[in-house]
Amino acid sequence: xxxxxxxxxxxxxxxxxxxxxxxxxxxxxxxxxxxxxxxxxxxxxxxxxxxxxxxxxxxxxxxxxxxxxxxxxxxxxxxxxxxxxxxxxxxxxxxxxxxxxxxxxxxxxxxxxxxxxxxxxxxxxxxxxxxxxxxxxxxxxxxxxxxxxxxxxxxxxxxxxxxxxxxxxxxxxxxxxxxxxxxxxxxxxxxxxxxxxxxxxxxxxxxxxxxxxxxxxxxxxxxxxxxxxxxxxxxxxxxxxxxxxxxxxxxxxxxxxxxxxxxxxxxxxxxxxxxxxxxxxxxxxxxxxxxxxxxxxxxxxxxxxxxxxxxxxxxxxx
Amino acid sequence: xxxxxxxxxxxxxxxxxxxxxxxxxxxxxxxxxxxxxxxxxxxxxxxxxxxxxxxxxxxxxxxxxxxxxxxxxxxxxxxxxxxxxxxxxxxxxxxxxxxxxxxxxxxxxxxxxxxxxxxxxxxxxxxxxxxxxxxxxxxxxxxxxxxxxxxxxxxxxxxxxxxxxxxxxxxxxxxxxxxxxxxxxxxxxxxxxxxxxxxxxxxxxxxxxxxxxxxxxxxxxxxxxxxxxxxxxxxxxxxxxxxxxxxxxxxxxxxxxxxxxxxxxxxxxxxxxxxxxxxxxxxxxxxxxxxxxxxxxxxxxxxxxxxxxxxxxxxxxxxxxxxxxxxxxx
Numbered sequence: 001x002x003x004x005x006x007x008x009x010x011x012x013x014x015x016x017x018x019x020x021x022x023x024x025x026x027x028x029x030x031x032x033x034x035x036x037x038x039x040x041x042x043x044x045x046x047x048x049x050x051x052x053x054x055x056x057x058x059x060x061x062x063x064x065x066x067x068x069x070x071x072x073x074x075x076x077x078x079x080x081x082x083x084x085x086x087x088x089x090x091x092x093x094x095x096x097x098x099x100x101x102x103x104x105x106x107x108x109x110x111x112x113x114x115x116x117x118x119x120x121x122x123x124x125x126x127x128x129x130x131x132x133x134x135x136x137x138x139x140x141x142x143x144x145x146x147x148x149x150x151x152x153x154x155x156x157x158x159x160x161x162x163x164x165x166x167x168x169x170x171x172x173x174x175x176x177x178x179x180x181x182x183x184x185x186x187x188x189x190x191x192x193x194x195x196x197x198x199x200x201x202x203x204x205x206x207x208x209x210x211x212x213x214x215x216x217x218x219x220x221x222x223x224x225x226x227x228x229x230x231x232x233x234x235x236x237x238x239x240x241x242x243x244x245x246x247x248x249x250x251x252x253x254x255x256x257x258x259x260x261x262x263x264x265x266x267x268x269x270x271x272x273x274x275x276x277x278x279x280x281x282x283x284x285x286x287x288x289x290x291x292x293x294x295x296x297x298x299x300x301x302x303x304x305x306x307x308x309x310x311x312x313x314x315x316x317x318x
Numbered sequence: 319x320x321x322x323x324x325x326x327x328x329x330x331x332x333x334x335x336x337x338x339x340x341x342x343x344x345x346x347x348x349x350x351x352x353x354x355x356x357x358x359x360x361x362x363x364x365x366x367x368x369x370x371x372x373x374x375x376x377x378x379x380x381x382x383x384x385x386x387x388x389x390x391x392x393x394x395x396x397x398x399x400x401x402x403x404x405x406x407x408x409x410x411x412x413x414x415x416x417x418x419x420x421x422x423x424x425x426x427x428x429x430x431x432x433x434x435x436x437x438x439x440x441x442x443x444x445x446x447x448x449x450x451x452x453x454x455x456x457x458x459x460x461x462x463x464x465x466x467x468x469x470x471x472x473x474x475x476x477x478x479x480x481x482x483x484x485x486x487x488x489x490x491x492x493x494x495x496x497x498x499x500x501x502x503x504x505x506x507x508x509x510x511x512x513x514x515x516x517x518x519x520x521x522x523x524x525x526x527x528x529x530x531x532x533x534x535x536x537x538x539x540x541x542x543x544x545x546x547x548x549x550x551x552x553x554x555x556x557x558x559x560x561x562x563x564x565x566x567x568x569x570x571x572x573x574x575x576x577x578x579x580x581x582x583x584x585x586x587x588x589x590x591x592x593x594x595x596x597x598x599x600x601x602x603x604x605x606x607x608x609x610x611x612x613x614x615x616x617x618x619x620x621x622x623x624x625x626x627x628x629x630x631x632x633x634x635x636x637x638x639x640x641x642x643x644x645x646x647x648x
Binding site (some may be wrong): 060107110111112113114116117118120121122123124125127128129131132135236244247248251257258288289290291292293294296297298300301304305308 | 387433437438439440442443444446447448449450451452453454455457458461462558567570571574580581610612613614615616618619620622623626627630631632633
């Protein structure tokens with residue numbers, strides 16, 4: 001029960017927020033708004049899933065926003081400018097994202113450098129590389145892109161789930177399996193809980209840490225690809241500051257930023273809270289966009305204090 | 319004269335190299351001319367442009383020395399700028415406005431300090447809150463607009479000259495010297511290093527570790543507040559969206575390049591000054607070479623990695639090992 005308290009609190013906040021918005025605004029409680037919560041935030045969600053795994057291990061990755069920007073302009077340049085098939089471009093983009101992640105993970109692990117600093121360098125590198133490819137937004141026209149943008153799965157008469165939302169759900173499912181039903185996820189949590197004892201237990205600490213940054217790099221690249229489908233274009237300045245939103249979502253989802261404790265389902269709930277606030281502000285029309293930041297900041301504060309007291313309670317008991 | 323530490327020598331070597339590189343392509347790089355009684359030239363430009371990063375980095379140095387970090391400085395800069403616009407446009411005096419901006423910065427730092435020192439929240443997490451919410455607050459104050467500030471005294475603060483030298487670098491240099499003496503000629507610096515090295519041990523040694531820690535955040539907040547004033551004065555406007563953008567990254571970067579370890583326990587104020595100077599010289603070099611501003615982060619990234627590797631014990635061990643092996647075979 002206590003272990004799942006953050007998760008329960010997150011779910012309760014989501015219900016309260018959504019309920020309040022549904023009462024306040026006509027038409028908020030509809031299948032369309034619900035589906036849009038998933039599809040509008042698909043690329044942020046995919047980035048947050050990868051970030052959750054990194055944070056499980058006690059690390060952090062500030063480069064995801066920049067990798068999304070780089071991937072989007074990279075894919076657009078290849079598909080629109082060079083006539084490369086989207087599948088090839090996507091594969092290359094994911095490989096590049098994973099490569100950057102692996103390089104950062106290797107530096108962090110082998111030379112025992114702070115993740116904060118190295119991923120900061122990664123962020124500068126990816127952003128610079130993106131702007132080097134093109135400083136302007138590039139539109140993408142390709143049958144595959146149009147097909148994906150219009151692809152929907154109909155459930156019943158009124159509910160239509162677009163491809164982006166489906167992909168987000170698939171990644172969440174995959175993330176859940178990796179985090180909670182595979183040895184890899186368990187090792188991540190062990191490293192985040194206490195790295196020296198994980199090492200003494202004979203867990204492959206080094207390989208796992210490098211792997212999680214690699215996986216996160218691939219996740220960020222995938223998020224960038226989804227962003228190109230969502231906007232129909234590539235833009236090197238896409239995803240500026242997105243890493244902060246992703247970290248905020250993970251923390252609101254009840255995952256401990258120090259690592260070692262958390263749940264993938266929490267990240268999905270955190271994403272939905274984020275989306276609900278955004279949708280409510282849009283619905284209202286009078287509230288300005290900056291309320292978003294203030295509310296997210298307040299939620300962050302509330303969750304961090306909640307975790308603080310939970311962890312202290314657990315410490316006393318042990 | 320004490321021997322300079324290795325990190326300072328590295329910095330000076332880096333600066334020297336950059337200047338040489340620039341002199342090779344432009345012999346007038348170091349030239350300073352006097353025009354209308356004001357000093358002009360690239361070095362003055364570098365000092366002027368770099369002064370704001372230096373000021374943020376000064377506060378950040380002490381925070382990092384306690385083993386912490388303050389991500390909220392960029393947002394605090396935006397809030398302080400917004401406060402300046404609000405007060406000056408309502409006819410408040412310059413002194414009151416500056417005091418208010420400094421106070422807001424110190425208060426923000428106090429909140430961070432409370433979270434970190436009293437409630438033991440990880441510094442990255444604690445300051446992340448204000449980083450996210452702070453820009454929203456600044457936009458709330460400005461109502462989402464860029465507010466133009468028309469005030470002669472305020473403008474002078476941002477773009478004026480004293481004895482031919484621009485005000486901002488003068489002020490910042492004075493603050494660096496004052497801070498250096500305040501922490502190195504008293505026990506304050508030792509306290510900060512002790513807390514950064516081992517908080518529990520310093521607590522048991524009778525040090526008010528939590529208070530020392532909290533005060534560094536207050537100082538850092540005040541520095542960010544003053545930077546907000548200088549930034550707003552420089553562009554004669556409060557821009558809640560762009561003011562202080564990436565300031566936290568540049569400041570942390572300057573501190574780390576200056577030889578202060580992110581793990582805390584020791585710091586170098588001179589190092590931070592030179593670190594910020596090096597970064598600004600690098601940025602100016604890029605600019606003069608016609609490198610597009612968007613690509614400019616790349617050399618910065620490479621510099622971070624190089625400095626991080628230089629400070630890595632592991633790499634030093636490897637290199638030392640190679641050296642020994644060579645000696646043995648010789």
